Amino acid sequence: MKNSADLFDKFSALEETREKLLGGGLNPFHIRMDSVKSATQAVIDGRDVILFGTNNYLGLTFDPACMAAARSAIDAEGTGTTGSRIANGTYALHQELEAAIAAFYKRRSAMVFSTGYQANLGVLAGLLGPGDTVLIDADNHASIYDGCRLSGADIVRFRHNDAADLDRRLGRLETGGARAMIVVEGIYSMMGDCAPLAEFAEVKARHGAYMMVDEAHSLGVYGAHGRGNAEACAVEEAVDFVVGTFSKSLGAIGGFAVSNHPKFELLRLASRPYMFTASPSPSNVASVLEALRLIASTDRHRVRLWQNARVLHRGIAALGLDICAAPGPIIAVRMAGPAQAFDFWKRLLDHRIYTNLAIPPGTPNGISMLRCSVSSAHGDAQIETIIAGFASVVKAL
């Protein structure tokens, strides 16, 4: 007998959207990389494509030193830890990485998580609880929303990048800034715009709240030493907790949090997303250690990334396309709606250029766009091909 109340009924709107996209011949959310040849090249559907929609800002996924470190770690310690950090999953490598991250950020403590998503979940759900209030930027990442929800704290949302709006909302809290934490991102992954951290730091100080900044997309990219937007804005002292990921500029997977709070280490015994999952594999940790050494020792990748970002931003904007933010590692090209975005995306792929299609509800304010991302590994010829590809699609539409 058919169950009249299918558990999947709640996804009917989602199913409809998926069917529409599949009707277009390609599912943009299930693109398969047949093979990946370098930080900027892959084979999709039998064709060589340029990757212009990753988060590989510094191109380190194929860095020879990082790859060698990962290989050595597999030879020395095997493929996985098979255990949590609080059981058998803490190796010397994990602690070495935590010490290296703490030193890079000049902070007292660092914790490593198995993914960037879990880093946000782990800090927010671990640290906050009922009776606390968390004030989140409306455009924050899903992992921040989920971490806040899991925490049981009161969640107050403020308008994107609007320090005056945050100030007003903090002012409405019965307890003021006590037991309140502000959570923002260094740069926003969809639009590529930067948070006005100096303004937020001023509001934070006035209300006596805590502040956490997720530098997932700004680590290695912003700041004189690559520590992110807080460094670029000279407000690192005002930031109580920095969260970040290994899966963008550092070319691997995992996440971290750093803090100077003297009790920060207690999170190792309170943060369930840290405690109840296997620790990152030795090869992953070893490649991140190497990547961190690399970005701490040279700004060569960062300099090249910014050169590429400016050229690509200028080239795409010159075609009359609307880019959502100033030049940076993320170039979000605004489209008229989901249908145009999908069409443009598909035509770019025909020109062997892969970008990320971003449509509602995964985007702020219901906008549709092509989310492009720059890598320091993009060569001059690839950049010319990308701009020429955009020009051809613009002409054809």
Place this chain on the structure above:
Amino acid sequence: MAGDSPTVLDGIREQLAPYNKNGIELTEATDINADLNIDSVAILDLLMTIEDAYDISIPINLLADVRTVGDLADTVRKRIESGMKSGAA
């Protein structure tokens, strides 16, 4: 505060009007998600507007218990009352 109830309800109806694309009658029983088909992000934006209109704080956690226009009006009313109490204290 019972006398204020229609005022809050009217205010909520006004805030919801832009989302009422099919022009249905907005009563206390109107289901915000099912009848108005407002997506989850739009509801969060609406909540910010309501917070500003009444100069109160409504944590988004409270939306878990809000299904109808009447539920939303009740939530707003309670937050106004609790704000007044803490203001008096």
